[in-house]
Amino acid sequence: xxxxxxxxxxxxxxxxxxxxxxxxxxxxxxxxxxxxxxxxxxxxxxxxxxxxxxxxxxxxxxxxxxxxxxxxxxxxxxxxxxxxxxxxxxxxxxxxxxxxxxxxxxxxxxxxxxxxx
Amino acid sequence: xxxxxxxxxxxxxxxxxxxxxxxxxxxxxxxxxxxxxxxxxxxxxxxxxxxxxxxxxxxxxxxxxxxxxxxxxxxxxxxxxxxxxxxxxxxxxxxx
Numbered sequence: 001x002x003x004x005x006x007x008x009x010x011x012x013x014x015x016x017x018x019x020x021x022x023x024x025x026x027x028x029x030x031x032x033x034x035x036x037x038x039x040x041x042x043x044x045x046x047x048x049x050x051x052x053x054x055x056x057x058x059x060x061x062x063x064x065x066x067x068x069x070x071x072x073x074x075x076x077x078x079x080x081x082x083x084x085x086x087x088x089x090x091x092x093x094x095x096x097x098x099x100x101x102x103x104x105x106x107x108x109x110x111x112x113x114x115x116x117x
Numbered sequence: 118x119x120x121x122x123x124x125x126x127x128x129x130x131x132x133x134x135x136x137x138x139x140x141x142x143x144x145x146x147x148x149x150x151x152x153x154x155x156x157x158x159x160x161x162x163x164x165x166x167x168x169x170x171x172x173x174x175x176x177x178x179x180x181x182x183x184x185x186x187x188x189x190x191x192x193x194x195x196x197x198x199x200x201x202x203x204x205x206x207x208x209x210x211x212x213x
Contacts, residue, residue, distance in 0.1 A: 007132030008141045015142035015186070051166060058136040058164035087166065 010065040034111070035074040042081055051084040059083045119174060120150045125209035126178060128201060136164035139205045147209045148180040151198055159202065174203040 013021075031039075046052055059080035067076060086093060103110070120126060130145035138160050154175040162170030178201050183193035 005141070007134075012137075012141040014140050049168070052158070052163045052168070054136065054158070054160040054163035055166060057160075061136065 009061065011061045011068070038074045038078045038081065042077065045081060045085060050088040050090055055084045056080050119153055120176060120203070120206065122150050122152060124150045126150060126206045127209045127211065129205050129207060136161055139201055140199065142185065143180065143199055143201070146180060146185055148178040148184065151177040151179040154200065175200055176203065176206065
């Protein structure tokens, strides 16, 4: 946030000379299974009409700047997808909390098993 | 009435809170309509789940670096194209 431009939001950083973007990392990288699932969840949720890419971006851009600097791309996505699904009435925070407990109770190796190895 | 290709437009110098796709550094700047991209969903409404909002016309607007950065432009003759919705545009000859 630029102190001289109080209406300017942190994500709208084009042209800010005091915070240059730096070099672009052109290395390709693999995605973890959970990241692919987050991407698939976004496609599924939008195809069902629960929200659009604009809703996804809104929540990403409403996050504090620290989220952008400390979390990975899909860590931010999963939070935005979750927020949008709650706003669309797909589940409540309480229902999500119960489900998270249920999944955690399956044990730490549950996710590995689903990889098929 | 839609803007015509070649018409000079100014981006509105607005700073509302909420979800906006018009880059800050282009607000208030003057460019030229490069092409009419037709109507598409309005991100300012869709971002809040308003799927019944009417579509908006989207334009590709061409700016010179000179028009954006003034004397600070490193290469004033370079151009930048940005896609801007019609509710952020006014004719460049409108009173500023």
